[in-house]
Amino acid sequence: MTAFFRILHRAEDGLLVLLLLAMIVLAGADILARSLFGGGLVWIPPLLRVMVLWLGLLGALLATRTREHIAIDLASRLAGPGLRRLLALISSVFAAMVCLLLAWHSQNFVRFAWEFGDVAFGRVPAWPLQIIIPLSFALMGLRFMLQGVQDLLAKTEGEAR
Numbered sequence: 001m002t003a004f005f006r007i008l009h010r011a012e013d014g015l016l017v018l019l020l021l022a023m024i025v026l027a028g029a030d031i032l033a034r035s036l037f038g039g040g041l042v043w044i045p046p047l048l049r050v051m052v053l054w055l056g057l058l059g060a061l062l063a064t065r066t067r068e069h070i071a072i073d074l075a076s077r078l079a080g081p082g083l084r085r086l087l088a089l090i091s092s093v094f095a096a097m098v099c100l101l102l103a104w105h106s107q108n109f110v111r112f113a114w115e116f117g118d119v120a121f122g123r124v125p126a127w128p129l130q131i132i133i134p135l136s137f138a139l140m141g142l143r144f145m146l147q148g149v150q151d152l153l154a155k156t157e158g159e160a161r
Contacts, residue, residue, distance in 0.1 A: 019051060019054055019058065023051050026044050026047065027044075030044040030045065042121075043122055046120060047121070057133065058136065060140065061143075064140045064143045064144065085151055085154055088148075088151040093145070093148050096141045096144035100138065102137040103141060106130075106134040106137060109134075110134055
């Protein structure tokens with residue numbers, strides 16, 4: 001792993017931790033405000049919903065990085081090493097195509113939100129909060145493509161992940 005990828009992976013992990021910590025603090029502050037003062041801050045619940053979206057998609061990005069995403073691998077367990085590599089390549093290419101298709105359509109969604117001036121809450125525009133959708137799916141698609149190349153180039157079963 002190159003230094004660039006180590007830095008990228010640490011940045012992803014750090015962003016996930018900070019996001020989760022911020023969510024815990026905001027939710028706790030909202031609960032305290034509702035309990036002590038009879039009402040919370042109106043901007044916290046919609047911000048928490050956006051943060052859940054970011055956390056889920058960044059978590060999915062982490063899962064693709066470590067190959068811990070949901071997979072149905074019954075056929076690959078029953079297949080020999082050569083067929084196993086082929087099945088891994090096919091599933092990586094298929095997952096990459098699906099992710100890149102989702103990235104394409106979600107960038108249209110974000111662009112329309114920008115063009116129409118959609119507002120998330122208060123005066124906050126929606127499109128910067130939605131940008132994680134095409135970005136994460138594009139990165140997942142890229143990771144699946146790279147994993148497909150790794151699977152294709154793996155010479156033995158022990159080298160394939």
